[in-house]
Amino acid sequence: LKILQAGDVAPGAMTGSWAGAMGHTQFIPTSYLAYAVDFTGDGRRDIWSEDPTDALASTAAYLAKSGWTTGLPWGMEVAVPAGFNAGLLGRGKGKSAAEWQGLGVRAADGRGLAGGSIIAGGNGGGAPYFLLTQNFATILRYNNAQNYAIGVGHLSDRLLGRGAVQASFGPDSSGMTKADRQELQQRLTAAGFDTGGTDGVMGAKTKAAIGAYQASVGLPVTGEASLELLRRLR
Known part of the structure; x- marks a missing residue:
């Protein structure tokens, strides 16, 4: 009002x-x-x-x-060395750029590091890894969802001409990688169950296609993707 x-x-x-x-x-x-x-x-x-x-x-x-600092990146994708101590990961466990560099951390695109904390962005707790600055926390003030803030930050990088995320995202909670999910969509579509695309995103159309396939072969209708379902379609 x-x-x-x-x-x-x-x-x-x-x-x-x-x-x-x-x-x-x-x-x-x-x-x-x-x-x-x-x-x-x-x-x-x-x-x-x-x-x-x-x-x-x-x-x-x-x-x-909300505290945005001009000239400071929101964060960046980083590569960590083999055997990196996972106990150092997590928001709130910040270090300076020099400290991260001393631990063998490098920016994935070769630019200089910033101070901040590192998180594992993969669904399974692994790569890709992102170093997050205070500006990331500012984005969270706008929408307190980690994946949202990473998406907004990465989109801003792409608008500036920076490249895509270099590391591959690990499996999701069902054990499926993006390639697995895309293959599932491709095989469902080829079998006559339209998923509305093969982007690896398990949206409403894909779930409906899974449910229709499950019903057609007498399986319990869950609409959920799984490695077992993919193996059945192969």
Whole structure:
């Protein structure tokens, strides 16, 4: 009601998700009131407009006021030496760039290291490894989900022209690698069960295809991918 009363948006245009997040970059109302800005100068903090300027500027204002340090990377993919002490991994176990370098850690793309903590990004607790700076914690202030923050950080790197993640992600909780999941989708599609693509993401269409296949061969219908299911399709 405060947002509508301020005249920032018409009632019919004030749309959002079921959880209340609004606009291009999904502000919750309290964050909007605290951080949204009128960057276009039209008198409205319009994060819903087809012109995303206010939304992007408001997001930048949120990060800036949450402690973002200009010039500091969010983090970076790193390579760790064989036999690296896994006890050193984890957010909150930060070291300086020099300390990490002394332990044999190197940036995957060859650039200089930053200070921060290292996490194992793989589903099984292994590679890829990411060194995370204080700016990563700032992204978490916006959305407190580790994978989200890594995704946002990596996307920003790609927009700057940096390369893809170099290490392969390990198996998921079912023991399947991305290649396994893609093969499962390919084999389901070839068998007449459309997965809507072969990207390795077990989305709604893939789960529906798995369920349809399971029903067709008399298996319990779970819709869940597994190595056993992949072996059956081979």
